[in-house]
Amino acid sequence: TYTLVEDPVRADLLFVGTEFGVFATLDSGNEWHQIKGGIPTIAVRDLVIQEREVDLAVGTFGRGFFILDDFTPLRHLNKEALEAEAKLFPLRRTWMFIESYELGYNRKAFMGDDFYSAPNPPIGATLTYHLRDGFKTLTDQRREAEKEIEEAGGTLSYPSWEELRAEDRAEDPAIVVTIQDADGQVIRRLTGPTDKGIHRVTWDLRFPPGDPVRLSPREINAFTDDPKGPMVLPGSYTATLAKWENNELTELSGPVTVETMSTGTVTLPAADRAAVLAFQQEADRLMRAVVGTSRAMGEVQTRIDHLRRAAIDTAGGDANWPQRLEELETRLNDLQISLWGDSTVARRSEPTSPSISNRVGRAYGYSLTTSSAPTATQRRQVEIAGAEFGPVLASFKALVGDLETLETEMDSAGAPWTPGRIPDWQPE
Numbered sequence: 001t002y003t004l005v006e007d008p009v010r011a012d013l014l015f016v017g018t019e020f021g022v023f024a025t026l027d028s029g030n031e032w033h034q035i036k037g038g039i040p041t042i043a044v045r046d047l048v049i050q051e052r053e054v055d056l057a058v059g060t061f062g063r064g065f066f067i068l069d070d071f072t073p074l075r076h077l078n079k080e081a082l083e084a085e086a087k088l089f090p091l092r093r094t095w096m097f098i099e100s101y102e103l104g105y106n107r108k109a110f111m112g113d114d115f116y117s118a119p120n121p122p123i124g125a126t127l128t129y130h131l132r133d134g135f136k137t138l139t140d141q142r143r144e145a146e147k148e149i150e151e152a153g154g155t156l157s158y159p160s161w162e163e164l165r166a167e168d169r170a171e172d173p174a175i176v177v178t179i180q181d182a183d184g185q186v187i188r189r190l191t192g193p194t195d196k197g198i199h200r201v202t203w204d205l206r207f208p209p210g211d212p213v214r215l216s217p218r219e220i221n222a223f224t225d226d227p228k229g230p231m232v233l234p235g236s237y238t239a240t241l242a243k244w245e246n247n248e249l250t251e252l253s254g255p256v257t258v259e260t261m262s263t264g265t266v267t268l269p270a271a272d273r274a275a276v277l278a279f280q281q282e283a284d285r286l287m288r289a290v291v292g293t294s295r296a297m298g299e300v301q302t303r304i305d306h307l308r309r310a311a312i313d314t315a316g317g318d319a320n321w322p323q324r325l326e327e328l329e330t331r332l333n334d335l336q337i338s339l340w341g342d343s344t345v346a347r348r349s350e351p352t353s354p355s356i357s358n359r360v361g362r363a364y365g366y367s368l369t370t371s372s373a374p375t376a377t378q379r380r381q382v383e384i385a386g387a388e389f390g391p392v393l394a395s396f397k398a399l400v401g402d403l404e405t406l407e408t409e410m411d412s413a414g415a416p417w418t419p420g421r422i423p424d425w426q427p428e
Helices: 079-083 138-151 161-169 273-313 321-340 356-367 376-412
Strands: 003-006 014-018 021-025 032-035 044-050 055-060 065-068 086-088 094-096 125-134 174-180 186-192 195-203 235-245 248-262
Touching (some): 003 044, 021 044, 125 248, 138 161, 174 195, 174 248, 186 195, 273 356, 273 376, 321 356, 356 376
Parallel strands (some): 094 248
Antiparallel strands (some): 003 014, 055 065, 086 125, 125 195, 174 235, 235 248
Protein backbone atom coordinates (compact mmCIF):
# COMPACT_ATOMS: atom_id res chain seq x y z
CA THR A 1 0.00 0.00 0.00
CA TYR A 2 1.33 3.41 -0.99
CA THR A 3 0.17 6.89 -0.02
CA LEU A 4 1.04 9.59 -2.56
CA VAL A 5 0.69 13.39 -2.20
CA GLU A 6 1.63 16.21 -4.56
CA ASP A 7 3.02 19.57 -3.56
CA PRO A 8 0.42 22.23 -4.46
CA VAL A 9 3.16 24.69 -5.53
CA ARG A 10 5.69 22.52 -7.37
CA ALA A 11 3.84 19.91 -9.38
CA ASP A 12 6.82 17.60 -9.92
CA LEU A 13 7.52 17.41 -6.16
CA LEU A 14 5.82 14.27 -4.86
CA PHE A 15 5.94 12.41 -1.55
CA VAL A 16 5.12 8.77 -1.09
CA GLY A 17 4.66 6.69 2.04
CA THR A 18 5.82 3.07 1.78
CA GLU A 19 6.37 0.08 4.00
CA PHE A 20 9.93 1.31 4.47
CA GLY A 21 9.52 5.02 5.16
CA VAL A 22 8.93 8.24 3.20
CA PHE A 23 10.40 8.99 -0.23
CA ALA A 24 10.36 12.15 -2.35
CA THR A 25 10.88 12.89 -6.03
CA LEU A 26 11.79 16.18 -7.68
CA ASP A 27 11.02 15.04 -11.24
CA SER A 28 7.52 13.54 -11.14
CA GLY A 29 8.73 10.09 -10.13
CA ASN A 30 11.70 9.40 -12.37
CA GLU A 31 14.06 9.32 -9.39
CA TRP A 32 13.13 8.82 -5.73
CA HIS A 33 15.10 9.74 -2.59
CA GLN A 34 14.40 8.57 0.94
CA ILE A 35 13.64 11.27 3.52
CA LYS A 36 15.29 10.45 6.81
CA GLY A 37 16.03 13.17 9.34
CA GLY A 38 15.00 10.96 12.26
CA ILE A 39 12.16 9.05 10.58
CA PRO A 40 12.67 5.33 11.24
CA THR A 41 12.29 2.61 8.64
CA ILE A 42 8.61 2.07 9.34
CA ALA A 43 5.38 1.54 7.43
CA VAL A 44 3.84 4.91 6.51
CA ARG A 45 0.06 4.79 6.33
CA ASP A 46 -0.86 8.42 5.60
CA LEU A 47 0.64 11.69 4.36
CA VAL A 48 -0.89 15.16 4.58
CA ILE A 49 0.56 18.50 3.46
CA GLN A 50 -0.22 21.45 5.72
CA GLU A 51 -0.27 24.12 3.04
CA ARG A 52 -0.14 27.25 5.21
CA GLU A 53 2.99 26.22 7.13
CA VAL A 54 4.45 24.04 4.33
CA ASP A 55 4.74 21.03 6.64
CA LEU A 56 4.49 17.34 5.74
CA ALA A 57 2.61 15.27 8.35
CA VAL A 58 3.53 11.57 8.33
CA GLY A 59 1.34 8.96 9.98
CA THR A 60 3.09 5.65 10.64
CA PHE A 61 2.05 2.18 11.74
CA GLY A 62 3.09 1.73 15.35
CA ARG A 63 5.42 4.72 15.74
CA GLY A 64 3.00 7.64 15.83
CA PHE A 65 3.26 10.86 13.81
CA PHE A 66 6.27 12.69 12.42
CA ILE A 67 6.35 16.23 11.02
CA LEU A 68 8.74 17.47 8.35
CA ASP A 69 8.77 21.18 9.20
CA ASP A 70 8.90 23.62 6.29
CA PHE A 71 9.83 21.67 3.20
CA THR A 72 10.11 24.95 1.24
CA PRO A 73 13.78 24.14 0.42
CA LEU A 74 12.62 21.08 -1.55
CA ARG A 75 10.69 23.39 -3.85
CA HIS A 76 13.97 25.08 -4.77
CA LEU A 77 16.14 21.97 -4.87
CA ASN A 78 17.45 21.21 -8.36
CA LYS A 79 20.55 20.03 -10.17
CA GLU A 80 22.16 23.47 -10.13
CA ALA A 81 21.68 23.80 -6.36
CA LEU A 82 23.22 20.38 -5.73
CA GLU A 83 26.20 21.06 -7.96
CA ALA A 84 26.99 24.41 -6.30
CA GLU A 85 29.65 24.38 -3.60
CA ALA A 86 27.02 25.58 -1.11
CA LYS A 87 23.40 26.66 -1.30
CA LEU A 88 21.25 28.50 1.25
CA PHE A 89 17.56 27.89 0.50
CA PRO A 90 14.57 30.21 0.87
CA LEU A 91 12.28 29.61 3.83
CA ARG A 92 8.70 30.22 4.85
CA ARG A 93 7.63 33.28 6.82
CA THR A 94 8.40 33.02 10.52
CA TRP A 95 5.90 33.61 13.29
CA MET A 96 7.11 35.56 16.32
CA PHE A 97 5.87 34.40 19.71
CA ILE A 98 7.11 33.53 23.18
CA GLU A 99 6.73 29.91 24.19
CA SER A 100 4.54 29.21 27.21
CA TYR A 101 5.23 26.53 29.80
CA GLU A 102 1.90 24.79 30.29
CA LEU A 103 3.29 22.58 33.05
CA GLY A 104 4.92 25.45 34.92
CA TYR A 105 8.52 24.60 34.03
CA ASN A 106 10.61 23.92 30.97
CA ARG A 107 9.60 21.04 28.68
CA LYS A 108 7.60 18.36 30.54
CA ALA A 109 8.75 19.69 33.92
CA PHE A 110 8.49 16.97 36.60
CA MET A 111 5.80 14.76 35.07
CA GLY A 112 8.09 11.73 35.02
CA ASP A 113 8.94 9.15 32.39
CA ASP A 114 5.37 7.83 32.21
CA PHE A 115 4.19 11.20 30.83
CA TYR A 116 4.58 11.25 27.06
CA SER A 117 5.90 14.46 25.56
CA ALA A 118 7.20 15.06 22.03
CA PRO A 119 9.56 17.96 21.38
CA ASN A 120 8.24 21.00 19.56
CA PRO A 121 10.14 22.33 16.55
CA PRO A 122 12.73 25.01 17.37
CA ILE A 123 11.20 28.45 17.79
CA GLY A 124 12.40 30.88 15.17
CA ALA A 125 13.55 30.93 11.57
CA THR A 126 14.91 27.55 10.48
CA LEU A 127 17.48 28.00 7.71
CA THR A 128 18.38 25.10 5.43
CA TYR A 129 21.60 24.81 3.46
CA HIS A 130 23.33 22.20 1.31
CA LEU A 131 27.09 21.57 1.09
CA ARG A 132 28.25 19.68 -1.97
CA ASP A 133 31.52 18.38 -0.53
CA GLY A 134 31.66 19.74 2.98
CA PHE A 135 34.72 21.33 4.56
CA LYS A 136 37.43 19.24 6.12
CA THR A 137 40.33 19.89 8.45
CA LEU A 138 43.90 19.81 7.15
CA THR A 139 44.32 16.38 8.72
CA ASP A 140 41.25 15.01 6.98
CA GLN A 141 42.39 16.47 3.67
CA ARG A 142 45.81 14.84 4.01
CA ARG A 143 44.33 11.47 4.94
CA GLU A 144 41.96 11.53 1.96
CA ALA A 145 44.86 12.38 -0.35
CA GLU A 146 46.89 9.52 1.14
CA LYS A 147 43.97 7.14 0.63
CA GLU A 148 43.74 8.08 -3.05
CA ILE A 149 47.49 7.54 -3.51
CA GLU A 150 47.27 4.17 -1.80
CA GLU A 151 44.29 3.04 -3.89
CA ALA A 152 46.16 4.08 -7.04
CA GLY A 153 49.13 1.94 -6.00
CA GLY A 154 51.41 4.88 -5.27
CA THR A 155 53.96 5.30 -2.51
CA LEU A 156 53.05 7.23 0.62
CA SER A 157 55.49 9.63 2.24
CA TYR A 158 55.43 10.71 5.87
CA PRO A 159 54.34 14.35 6.24
CA SER A 160 56.96 16.87 7.25
CA TRP A 161 57.11 18.40 10.71
CA GLU A 162 55.98 21.71 9.23
CA GLU A 163 52.88 20.06 7.75
CA LEU A 164 52.05 18.26 10.99
CA ARG A 165 52.63 21.43 12.99
CA ALA A 166 50.30 23.33 10.65
CA GLU A 167 47.63 20.64 11.16
CA ASP A 168 47.97 20.81 14.96
CA ARG A 169 47.66 24.58 15.00
CA ALA A 170 44.97 25.02 12.36
CA GLU A 171 41.49 26.02 13.43
CA ASP A 172 38.74 23.74 12.16
CA PRO A 173 36.67 25.26 9.32
CA ALA A 174 33.22 26.52 10.26
CA ILE A 175 29.96 27.39 8.56
CA VAL A 176 28.61 30.80 9.57
CA VAL A 177 25.08 32.05 8.95
CA THR A 178 24.87 35.84 9.30
CA ILE A 179 21.57 37.61 10.01
CA GLN A 180 21.28 41.28 9.04
CA ASP A 181 18.49 43.82 9.32
CA ALA A 182 17.16 46.05 6.56
CA ASP A 183 19.97 48.58 7.17
CA GLY A 184 22.69 45.94 6.81
CA GLN A 185 23.49 45.81 10.52
CA VAL A 186 24.55 42.38 11.74
CA ILE A 187 22.01 41.02 14.20
CA ARG A 188 23.31 37.52 14.85
CA ARG A 189 25.86 34.95 13.69
CA LEU A 190 25.14 31.23 13.90
CA THR A 191 27.35 28.24 13.21
CA GLY A 192 26.33 24.96 11.62
CA PRO A 193 27.63 21.54 10.54
CA THR A 194 30.39 21.46 7.93
CA ASP A 195 30.04 17.95 6.50
CA LYS A 196 28.46 17.41 3.10
CA GLY A 197 24.71 17.15 2.73
CA ILE A 198 21.66 19.13 3.86
CA HIS A 199 21.72 20.81 7.26
CA ARG A 200 19.56 23.14 9.30
CA VAL A 201 20.19 25.85 11.87
CA THR A 202 17.56 27.90 13.67
CA TRP A 203 17.75 31.59 14.53
CA ASP A 204 15.58 32.25 17.60
CA LEU A 205 14.71 35.77 16.32
CA ARG A 206 16.74 37.33 19.10
CA PHE A 207 19.93 39.31 19.55
CA PRO A 208 22.87 37.41 21.05
CA PRO A 209 22.50 36.60 24.76
CA GLY A 210 24.70 38.51 27.17
CA ASP A 211 25.82 35.38 29.04
CA PRO A 212 29.56 34.73 29.44
CA VAL A 213 31.17 32.61 26.76
CA ARG A 214 30.91 28.84 27.22
CA LEU A 215 33.21 26.35 25.53
CA SER A 216 30.75 23.51 26.17
CA PRO A 217 26.94 23.49 25.89
CA ARG A 218 24.93 24.49 28.92
CA GLU A 219 23.05 21.69 30.67
CA ILE A 220 19.32 22.15 30.06
CA ASN A 221 16.78 20.92 32.61
CA ALA A 222 13.36 21.87 33.97
CA PHE A 223 14.74 25.00 35.65
CA THR A 224 16.99 26.24 32.85
CA ASP A 225 16.69 27.06 29.18
CA ASP A 226 18.96 28.18 26.41
CA PRO A 227 20.36 31.69 27.02
CA LYS A 228 18.25 34.40 25.38
CA GLY A 229 18.82 37.94 24.20
CA PRO A 230 16.22 40.61 23.36
CA MET A 231 13.77 39.70 20.60
CA VAL A 232 14.08 41.65 17.35
CA LEU A 233 11.28 43.76 15.91
CA PRO A 234 8.91 42.21 13.36
CA GLY A 235 10.03 42.86 9.81
CA SER A 236 12.30 41.70 7.03
CA TYR A 237 15.82 40.40 7.58
CA THR A 238 18.37 38.65 5.40
CA ALA A 239 20.55 35.60 5.93
CA THR A 240 23.79 34.70 4.17
CA LEU A 241 25.92 31.57 4.27
CA ALA A 242 29.70 31.82 4.61
CA LYS A 243 32.75 29.69 5.33
CA TRP A 244 35.24 30.57 8.08
CA GLU A 245 38.63 29.12 7.22
CA ASN A 246 42.21 30.31 7.67
CA ASN A 247 40.91 33.34 9.58
CA GLU A 248 38.89 34.48 6.57
CA LEU A 249 35.14 34.68 6.09
CA THR A 250 34.14 33.75 2.54
CA GLU A 251 30.53 34.20 1.45
CA LEU A 252 29.07 31.10 -0.17
CA SER A 253 25.36 31.67 -0.74
CA GLY A 254 22.55 34.12 -0.18
CA PRO A 255 21.14 36.38 0.80
CA VAL A 256 17.70 34.92 1.46
CA THR A 257 14.86 36.85 3.04
CA VAL A 258 13.71 36.06 6.58
CA GLU A 259 10.24 37.51 7.01
CA THR A 260 9.14 37.73 10.65
CA MET A 261 5.53 38.34 11.66
CA SER A 262 3.72 38.66 14.97
CA THR A 263 0.94 36.15 15.58
CA GLY A 264 -1.33 38.98 16.73
CA THR A 265 -2.45 37.02 19.79
CA VAL A 266 -0.77 39.12 22.48
CA THR A 267 -3.08 39.79 25.42
CA LEU A 268 -1.38 43.02 26.51
CA PRO A 269 0.59 44.21 23.47
CA ALA A 270 3.19 46.94 23.89
CA ALA A 271 2.21 50.22 22.28
CA ASP A 272 5.80 50.85 21.19
CA ARG A 273 7.84 47.71 20.44
CA ALA A 274 10.92 49.79 19.65
CA ALA A 275 10.83 51.26 23.17
CA VAL A 276 10.58 47.75 24.63
CA LEU A 277 13.64 46.66 22.65
CA ALA A 278 15.56 49.75 23.78
CA PHE A 279 14.82 48.92 27.44
CA GLN A 280 15.86 45.29 26.97
CA GLN A 281 19.11 46.25 25.28
CA GLU A 282 19.91 48.72 28.08
CA ALA A 283 19.18 46.06 30.71
CA ASP A 284 21.15 43.47 28.73
CA ARG A 285 24.21 45.72 28.67
CA LEU A 286 24.01 46.18 32.44
CA MET A 287 23.38 42.48 33.06
CA ARG A 288 26.37 41.53 30.90
CA ALA A 289 28.61 43.81 32.98
CA VAL A 290 27.20 42.52 36.28
CA VAL A 291 27.63 38.86 35.38
CA GLY A 292 31.08 39.49 33.91
CA THR A 293 32.16 41.29 37.08
CA SER A 294 30.87 38.41 39.17
CA ARG A 295 32.95 35.91 37.17
CA ALA A 296 35.98 38.19 37.50
CA MET A 297 35.43 38.30 41.26
CA GLY A 298 35.53 34.51 41.32
CA GLU A 299 38.85 34.58 39.47
CA VAL A 300 40.22 37.14 41.95
CA GLN A 301 39.18 34.88 44.83
CA THR A 302 41.13 32.04 43.19
CA ARG A 303 44.18 34.27 42.92
CA ILE A 304 43.93 35.25 46.58
CA ASP A 305 43.59 31.61 47.66
CA HIS A 306 46.74 30.67 45.75
CA LEU A 307 48.65 33.70 46.99
CA ARG A 308 47.82 32.79 50.58
CA ARG A 309 49.45 29.42 50.07
CA ALA A 310 52.37 30.97 48.19
CA ALA A 311 52.99 33.32 51.14
CA ILE A 312 53.54 30.28 53.35
CA ASP A 313 55.78 28.50 50.82
CA THR A 314 58.03 31.51 50.14
CA ALA A 315 61.24 31.40 52.15
CA GLY A 316 61.91 34.77 53.68
CA GLY A 317 58.55 36.17 52.64
CA ASP A 318 57.11 39.34 54.15
CA ALA A 319 55.24 38.65 57.37
CA ASN A 320 52.58 41.20 56.38
CA TRP A 321 51.48 39.32 53.26
CA PRO A 322 48.78 37.20 54.99
CA GLN A 323 47.30 40.31 56.61
CA ARG A 324 47.23 42.20 53.31
CA LEU A 325 45.60 39.23 51.58
CA GLU A 326 42.96 39.05 54.30
CA GLU A 327 42.20 42.74 53.82
CA LEU A 328 41.84 42.24 50.06
CA GLU A 329 39.53 39.27 50.60
CA THR A 330 37.37 41.26 53.04
CA ARG A 331 37.00 44.04 50.48
CA LEU A 332 36.12 41.45 47.84
CA ASN A 333 33.51 39.79 50.06
CA ASP A 334 31.86 43.14 50.82
CA LEU A 335 31.62 43.90 47.10
CA GLN A 336 30.14 40.45 46.46
CA ILE A 337 27.40 41.20 49.00
CA SER A 338 26.46 44.33 47.06
CA LEU A 339 26.47 42.36 43.82
CA TRP A 340 24.72 39.14 44.88
CA GLY A 341 23.32 39.72 48.36
CA ASP A 342 24.30 38.61 51.84
CA SER A 343 24.46 34.81 51.77
CA THR A 344 25.23 34.64 55.50
CA VAL A 345 21.82 36.11 56.31
CA ALA A 346 19.95 34.43 53.47
CA ARG A 347 21.14 30.94 54.44
CA ARG A 348 19.45 31.44 57.79
CA SER A 349 16.10 32.24 56.17
CA GLU A 350 16.19 35.89 57.15
CA PRO A 351 15.14 38.69 54.77
CA THR A 352 17.88 40.55 52.92
CA SER A 353 17.95 43.74 50.88
CA PRO A 354 17.68 43.34 47.08
CA SER A 355 21.09 42.99 45.47
CA ILE A 356 22.24 44.52 42.21
CA SER A 357 22.02 41.23 40.32
CA ASN A 358 18.62 40.48 41.84
CA ARG A 359 17.21 43.79 40.69
CA VAL A 360 18.46 43.76 37.11
CA GLY A 361 18.17 39.97 36.72
CA ARG A 362 14.49 39.82 37.62
CA ALA A 363 13.50 42.95 35.70
CA TYR A 364 15.40 41.93 32.58
CA GLY A 365 14.61 38.22 32.77
CA TYR A 366 10.88 38.76 33.09
CA SER A 367 10.86 41.26 30.22
CA LEU A 368 12.28 38.57 27.90
CA THR A 369 9.32 36.29 28.59
CA THR A 370 6.54 38.68 27.61
CA SER A 371 5.46 40.80 24.65
CA SER A 372 4.14 43.53 26.94
CA ALA A 373 5.90 46.77 27.78
CA PRO A 374 8.14 46.78 30.87
CA THR A 375 6.41 47.97 34.02
CA ALA A 376 7.42 51.10 35.90
CA THR A 377 8.79 48.83 38.63
CA GLN A 378 11.01 46.99 36.17
CA ARG A 379 12.35 50.23 34.77
CA ARG A 380 13.00 51.52 38.28
CA GLN A 381 14.81 48.32 39.27
CA VAL A 382 17.21 48.62 36.33
CA GLU A 383 17.77 52.29 37.14
CA ILE A 384 18.61 51.53 40.81
CA ALA A 385 20.84 48.59 39.85
CA GLY A 386 22.79 50.77 37.42
CA ALA A 387 23.29 53.51 39.98
CA GLU A 388 24.54 51.01 42.59
CA PHE A 389 26.74 49.05 40.20
CA GLY A 390 28.93 51.97 39.10
CA PRO A 391 30.67 52.44 42.49
CA VAL A 392 30.97 48.67 42.98
CA LEU A 393 32.73 48.26 39.64
CA ALA A 394 35.10 51.17 40.40
CA SER A 395 35.95 49.69 43.81
CA PHE A 396 36.56 46.28 42.29
CA LYS A 397 38.95 47.70 39.69
CA ALA A 398 40.87 49.44 42.50
CA LEU A 399 41.01 46.14 44.40
CA VAL A 400 42.44 44.36 41.36
CA GLY A 401 45.12 47.06 41.08
CA ASP A 402 46.13 46.54 44.73
CA LEU A 403 46.17 42.77 44.17
CA GLU A 404 48.47 43.10 41.16
CA THR A 405 50.83 45.26 43.21
CA LEU A 406 51.05 42.54 45.86
CA GLU A 407 51.54 39.85 43.20
CA THR A 408 54.46 41.79 41.73
CA GLU A 409 56.00 42.18 45.16
CA MET A 410 55.65 38.47 45.93
CA ASP A 411 57.07 37.52 42.55
CA SER A 412 60.13 39.69 43.18
CA ALA A 413 60.61 37.91 46.51
CA GLY A 414 60.72 34.51 44.81
CA ALA A 415 57.16 33.35 45.51
CA PRO A 416 55.90 30.34 43.51
CA TRP A 417 53.81 31.05 40.47
CA THR A 418 50.11 31.70 41.10
CA PRO A 419 47.21 32.07 38.65
CA GLY A 420 46.69 35.42 36.96
CA ARG A 421 50.29 36.60 36.64
CA ILE A 422 53.28 36.19 34.33
CA PRO A 423 56.62 35.64 36.08
CA ASP A 424 59.22 38.36 35.72
CA TRP A 425 62.70 37.14 34.86
CA GLN A 426 65.87 38.79 33.67
CA PRO A 427 69.26 37.12 33.02
CA GLU A 428 71.83 37.86 35.72
